[in-house]
Amino acid sequence: MSRRRFLASATGAALATASFPLLTGCGNGGADSSAQGAANRAVTLPDHVPFTGVTPDLPASQDGVLAGYFAYPTPVRGIEGDPGSGGEGITALVNIFDPVPPAAGDNPFWQALNERLGTELSLNMVPDSSYMQRLSAVLAGGDLPDLVEIRLDQPQRAQLLKAQFTDLTEHLSGDAVRAYPFLANIPTESWRTCVYNGGIYALPTPRPSVGNIMLCRADLVEERGLNPEPADFAEFAELCAGLTDERAGHWALGFGSAGPLSTWAFLMQMLGAPNEWGEQGGEFTSWFETEEAKQAADDLARLVREGVFHPDSFAATSDPRIWFGIGKTALNRDGAAAWDLLTHTYDISVGAVVAPAYEGGGDAAHFAGGATFALTALKKTDDARRVEQLLSLANWLAAPFGTEEHLFRTYGVEGEHFTFENGVPTLTGAGETQTRLPLEYLTDGPPFLGPGDETRVRAQHAYQERVVPGLVRSAGSGLYSDTDTTKKGVIQRLMQDTLNQIMQGNKPVSDWDDAVRDWRNQGGDAIRSEYEAEFARAN
Structure with a gap:
């Protein structure tokens, strides 16, 4: 695959589906009636x-x-x-x-x-x-x-x-x-x-079903003698620090045009948060409404202060896939197909980091992607x-x-x-x-x-064998909310903008609650109600 074709297809085929699940709707159902x-x-x-x-x-x-x-x-x-x-x-x-x-x-x-x-x-x-x-x-x-x-x-x-x-x-x-x-x-x-x-x-x-993967530059991890399997968040932060050399123009992470919510979701996996929507006793809770959401935002702000994010991450025109390919960054949460695409396009060694439980004790549950x-x-x-x-x-x-x-x-x-x-x-x-x-x-x-290369295919297969048995799906998967399809992207932008400000130190983490209130008033509560009604009819 040529570089030109990759840059087009990676933005779309491999990545629009998997790198940006936060901007798509859940699917299945019908008109909102019993x-x-x-x-x-x-x-x-x-x-x-x-x-x-x-x-x-x-x-x-x-x-x-x-x-x-x-x-x-x-x-x-x-x-x-x-x-x-x-x-x-x-x-x-x-x-x-x-x-x-x-x-x-x-x-x-x-x-x-x-x-x-x-x-x-x-x-x-x-x-x-x-x-x-x-x-x-x-x-x-x-x-x-x-x-x-x-x-x-x-x-x-x-x-x-x-x-x-x-x-x-x-x-x-x-x-x-x-x-x-x-x-x-x-x-x-x-x-x-x-x-x-x-x-x-x-x-x-x-x-x-595996959805997004935290891809890593396996060659850079090996070159620097770092541990590609962090046991907890503290060790993940150490991996990020080890992959960062500001004077040489290298950083661990960077999001640019992709926005920070995908990296935030990786930390949400570590914290054991729900995958978009959780359900208990028929009541739905958005991952934005959880205490884990604020903890993940606070941790990302800490990582920014520690200098492990590419300094142009908050420029919406920057392409994080190019940064990853040329070695400006070494970690990028992306669609499963990008593992091969990035390998072929840039002739690099790509691996994957399994999200650990935040305080250790094994792997975190992996967020499932959409099946269609x-x-x-x-x-x-x-x-x-x-x-x-x-x-x-x-x-x-x-x-x-x-x-x-x-x-x-x-x-x-x-x-x-x-x-x-x-x-x-x-x-x-x-x-x-x-x-x-x-x-x-x-x-x-x-x-x-x-x-493709046997070593790479075996690594991909082993990764899936490790994370797929414990996939966590959204409680809204298989349910239909028309408000979700019409307003999700718009109201989600409220949360991304707030996360951007918190990460840059322009807002305190406590402002997350105000953003959640706006998110609820502008459509989040309506989505919740529609999911709960569908769930009740299905159960």
Whole structure:
């Protein structure tokens, strides 16, 4: 992967989903009514039928540890025939994080894709920064493409899906999904986000449950003889001090445009705080409202005073991933996919720091990430054959690692778009330019580790084996709050701005309570009430 492509895709694919869970909404549910909640709970989710066509070098687990591969196995043919044939061309609206690739007429990869699909796939690719605005205009105009990516921060998702998109329940519920074996291969947890209005209204784009990881420059830790496994917060602070050399232009931490809440969340893990929302006796508590929240803010202010943060951290235009890659910083909490992306882009050794319990005594519980990046819905139609054609296309897009379909979709044609280097597909210049179609944001197969360097894949797998069994999910996971989707990002900014001020010494930690009061009044209490009502109906 080239540096240019990494900087685009890391900002998006790997990192928008996992590095910034604080800015996305929880998904699943429906309109805020008792009947709606009961109808959703009655939906039979698609059967889960794992693909067994290839054997991984390191096994997956039922609780979410991903399979690992050191090289791309001999690909197997997963689908016979042309998945898109039997109907007219297919249109889709989807976001893109990479630069837009050449149009179909000038793109041999796109032409080869359409030939394999047996139909013309037309993609309206919209940059992520303007996607929500474009989607709103398309929805208001009423002339929808066949496939539409629906983000999890889309307001009033239940009403929108019912009004303009197809109920897929009869095609996907229970054993009906077995007609589309690669959709059946998608983990059940990802399908939960697709249930609205008493039916299955979308397809998921699955993501790993491990969520964010505190990545470290393993080479710098080893070079300085430091301990990469701190036993408590005090030892974590010592690690940060050891990685900081201000005169040489090196610091342990830095957040810049990512904001400090992700680093704050790492300390919240240490303190045993809830992952966004906790629940006890049916009553929900936001992590912002806890004593641990103020303790984490105070600790971050202490680390700033001790000089372990990059001095430009509070400049919103700075990119912490670049700092990490070039060695200006040595720790960065990021999405799981960034482990490989940063390694390849900067030719560095990347590892991960497991959060210890704050006062010692073992590992802290790890905060789970979302099981789905976004949803893809099918334009409303009563034409069953058209629905089947679109689902057949989606089934092809969800072809898993190890299949001919996945290899082509990801890397293109061998010799033209990629070559094998030590068993790992490596894009050519033409591949870098032509294969950037954002197909993985329509739907995708289950995530996996590799293929790549055996030492790195083993380290990633070992990390997951260590943290995944104790994952902590938000109490709001699987519940729906429309206020959460419409106001979360705005009111969360109140907390981030206050955290910024506390960390810089401009406000005392006691001001956190005032910010929480504003957060509650401007939407936090409404989110809580909606979650509690959904939780009560589900229990």
